[in-house]
Amino acid sequence: MFLELRALCKRYGRAAAVDRLDLSVGKGEFVCILGPSGCGKTTTIGMVGGFVAPTRGRILLDGEDVTGLPPNVRPTCTVFQNYALFPHMNVLKNVVYGLKFRNVTGRKALRAGEAMLDMMGLSGLGERRVTDLSGGEQQRVALARALVLKPKVLLLDEPLSNLDARLRFTLRKEIRDLQTRLGITMLYVTHDQEEALGLADRMVVMNVGHIEQIGAPEEVYARPATPFVARFLGRANLLCGEEGRLLLVRPEDMLLSRQVGRYRGTVVHRQFSGPLTTYFVEVGLPRPLEADMLSNLDERYAVGEAVYADWRRDLSLSDG
Numbered sequence: 001m002f003l004e005l006r007a008l009c010k011r012y013g014r015a016a017a018v019d020r021l022d023l024s025v026g027k028g029e030f031v032c033i034l035g036p037s038g039c040g041k042t043t044t045i046g047m048v049g050g051f052v053a054p055t056r057g058r059i060l061l062d063g064e065d066v067t068g069l070p071p072n073v074r075p076t077c078t079v080f081q082n083y084a085l086f087p088h089m090n091v092l093k094n095v096v097y098g099l100k101f102r103n104v105t106g107r108k109a110l111r112a113g114e115a116m117l118d119m120m121g122l123s124g125l126g127e128r129r130v131t132d133l134s135g136g137e138q139q140r141v142a143l144a145r146a147l148v149l150k151p152k153v154l155l156l157d158e159p160l161s162n163l164d165a166r167l168r169f170t171l172r173k174e175i176r177d178l179q180t181r182l183g184i185t186m187l188y189v190t191h192d193q194e195e196a197l198g199l200a201d202r203m204v205v206m207n208v209g210h211i212e213q214i215g216a217p218e219e220v221y222a223r224p225a226t227p228f229v230a231r232f233l234g235r236a237n238l239l240c241g242e243e244g245r246l247l248l249v250r251p252e253d254m255l256l257s258r259q260v261g262r263y264r265g266t267v268v269h270r271q272f273s274g275p276l277t278t279y280f281v282e283v284g285l286p287r288p289l290e291a292d293m294l295s296n297l298d299e300r301y302a303v304g305e306a307v308y309a310d311w312r313r314d315l316s317l318s319d320g
Contacts, residue, residue, distance in 0.1 A: 002027035002185055003048070003153055008057035010043050017043040019209040021057070025153075028183045030176070032196035035206035036232065041189045042157055044206070048187060049078045049155050062152055072101055077146035081158040083138050085130045085145075092117065092126035095144045102149065116144040119178075136167050143175070147182070154179075156188045160195065172198055193233050197221060205229050224248060237289050239311070249311045251278060254291035256301060261308025263289065267301050281309050 001024035008021040018040040025031050033041040046052035048059060050071035059067045066074050077098075085094050096113035099105065104112065117126055120140040130138060139159060146154055156175075160168045176199050179186050190196055196203050197217045205212045205220060205228075213225040224230035227238070230248040237254065241247040255261065256279060265283035277295045280288040289309050293299075301307055 001025060002029075002062055003187070004058075004060040005044070005048070006058045006060065008044070008047060008059065009055045010040075010047060010052060011055045016209045018047070021209075021211060023204060023211070023214070025185060025187065027062075027185055030179050030186045030188065030199060030201045031204060032188045032190060032200035032202075033204045033206060034190055034193065034196040034233075036191060038208075039206040040209040041191075041206050045078070045155050045157050045187060045189045048153070049076050050074045051078070075152040076155055077149050077151040077153075078155040078157060079139075079142045079146050079159045081161055083142040083159075085138060085141060087129070087131050089130070090126065091122065091128050091130055091133070091141055094130055094141055095126075095148055098145065098149050112148055113144075116148045119147075120144045135163050136171060139163065139171060140174075143178070147178075147184075151184070153185045153187060156186065158190055159188075161190075161192075168192075168195070175199065197233075205233065207232075221250075235290055238287075239285075239289075251290040251292040252276075253312050254289060255310045255312060256281070256291050256293065256299075257308045257310070258306075259308065261310035263309040265289070265307060265309060267303050267305050267307055270301070270303055279307075281307060283309060 003025040005021055005023040008018055009016065010018040021044060033044060035041045043052055047054050050069055054067060058065060061075060086097065089097070092110065092113050095116055096109040099109040099112065114126060117123055120143060122137065122140055122144065125137070130141060133141065160171055163171065172195060188199060200217055202214060203217050203220050204214050207228050213220055213229050220229065221233055224233060227248070230236040235251050236248045237251065239247045239249055263283040265281040267279055268282045268288055269280040271278040272295060275295055276292045279291045279293060279301055281291060282288045291309060
């Protein structure tokens, strides 16, 4: 594998931020590390980038042990959540800043910076102050500054969290297109499930310092390995199946009917969200069942109405 994290640990006193983490990433792969605040994902990417010293374990990159290398000589670059741009420099100077540490200066550095700005759709903005840019433009400058150094691995730590929802959606596609075009290995940290599902070749779901599940987005979403993954990655109904098995059923896989179904209950709440309407059905379980239905369906159910709930018969169910 191109990047390998072997039994990686980081402890602060008695507390383990990351506990014996093993992860292999292929060359040119886009891997998202996903999890709630405090799960260890930012600590993990900090260790890969050289900003956090591991307590134990090794980091191998392209066959070289880089565990003890400082960030400035490690063949990685990091795009931080706050972009870390220099406000006293213009856009072009920000982009080429790191090249002087690679012994690339003068006109050669400027040409490389201008080419990178062109790639990022920022042509003509080289002389502008970074403080005069929009949030999306600043994010592109931060990406350009990292990519101009031609790192073996690009690390991104919540790079879109400061942007509004519509701009995040646009820039997710741009980042994925850029990664595909360059063929660069990316390790992307986020707490946003939608980002990870839309970007990753593989997802790594973390919780309290360890890995809960690794897999392709479709696999992890459809076949969560643990109740934590099921609840964190979207929503799930916990139901009792045959022989007392606990089953995880997504709301979009539930069916409602006025005639027949496995559970009989009452609609206690209805939540409209545009294309979908979520019905909450009280059936005597600890929590109401959630069922997502297309909002434009003629079949609608009123709060207080008696209904039957079931799951699709063609569904491949996950054990809880």
